[in-house]
Amino acid sequence: MKAAAIILAGGKSSRMGTNKALLKINEKTTIERTRDALKLLFDDIILVTNETETYEFLEMNMTSDHYPGMGPLAGVHAGLTASDYDVNFIVACDMPFVSVELAEALVHACGHYDAVIPVINGKQHPLFAVFHKKIAGEAAKSIEEGNLRMKHLLDRLNVLYVTESELQTYSQLDLERVFFNMNHPNEYEDAKKWAEADS
Numbered sequence: 001m002k003a004a005a006i007i008l009a010g011g012k013s014s015r016m017g018t019n020k021a022l023l024k025i026n027e028k029t030t031i032e033r034t035r036d037a038l039k040l041l042f043d044d045i046i047l048v049t050n051e052t053e054t055y056e057f058l059e060m061n062m063t064s065d066h067y068p069g070m071g072p073l074a075g076v077h078a079g080l081t082a083s084d085y086d087v088n089f090i091v092a093c094d095m096p097f098v099s100v101e102l103a104e105a106l107v108h109a110c111g112h113y114d115a116v117i118p119v120i121n122g123k124q125h126p127l128f129a130v131f132h133k134k135i136a137g138e139a140a141k142s143i144e145e146g147n148l149r150m151k152h153l154l155d156r157l158n159v160l161y162v163t164e165s166e167l168q169t170y171s172q173l174d175l176e177r178v179f180f181n182m183n184h185p186n187e188y189e190d191a192k193k194w195a196e197a198d199s
């Protein structure tokens with residue numbers, strides 16, 4: 001695959017009250033589930049974290065934010081800056097049901113676009129999306145201007161938005177699972193139930 005995968009794990013998990021990436025689902029931590037899924041497709045996987053000791057057990061390439069405390073946009077910037085690839089699949093560390101097939105479809109759609117962003121039920125998902133390395137500078141500019149919202153960056157880029165109607169090989173339920181992210185303890189409980197039912 002001529003693309004890298006970048007996992008963002010630099011958040012505070014304040015709503016969860018404990019590091020979301022390290023929550024176990026069916027014996028594996030969420031971040032191990034993500035790493036193992038992505039390994040099936042990507043040779044190069046980069047973890048963006050500001051606590052490298054916490055994640056050493058994963059034996060992954062790691063990088064840290066150049067703008068600490070600035071949120072996911074800073075993670076996108078750091079990941080793209082560290083990547084050796086033009087095309088990069090970026091994913092949050094709190095999505096337990098990552099689909100590598102869907103990641104692959106988004107990568108293949110990139111072409112001349114700066115980014116490929118899924119829009120599911122009208123909601124943009126920039127943290128399960130593809131970004132070209134060349135937009136790292138634009139991300140830095142947004143951060144330096146104090147605009148930390150992903151939406152602000154996307155509005156300045158040449159973006160391909162992919163809606164569910166273009167993802168018809170996936171059922172509505174599959175898409176809801178793939179784009180599900182855990183913020184609160186009750187969402188972790190839901191994720192465990194679904195994973196158990198699937199296994």
Ligand SMILES: Nc1nc2c(ncn2[C@@H]2O[C@H](COP(=O)(O)OP(=O)(O)OP(=O)(O)O)[C@@H](O)[C@H]2O)c(=O)[nH]1
Nearest residue numbers: 008009010011012013014015070071072075092093
């Ligand atoms: N590298 C990096 N990643 C971040 C940063 N903030 C959030 N993320 C990641 O972005 C994704 C979405 O994060 P959120 O759930 O919005 O924020 P969070 O800080 O993890 O959680 P809350 O404290 O509950 O808001 C997760 O994968 C986070 O690890 C950051 O400052 N740097």
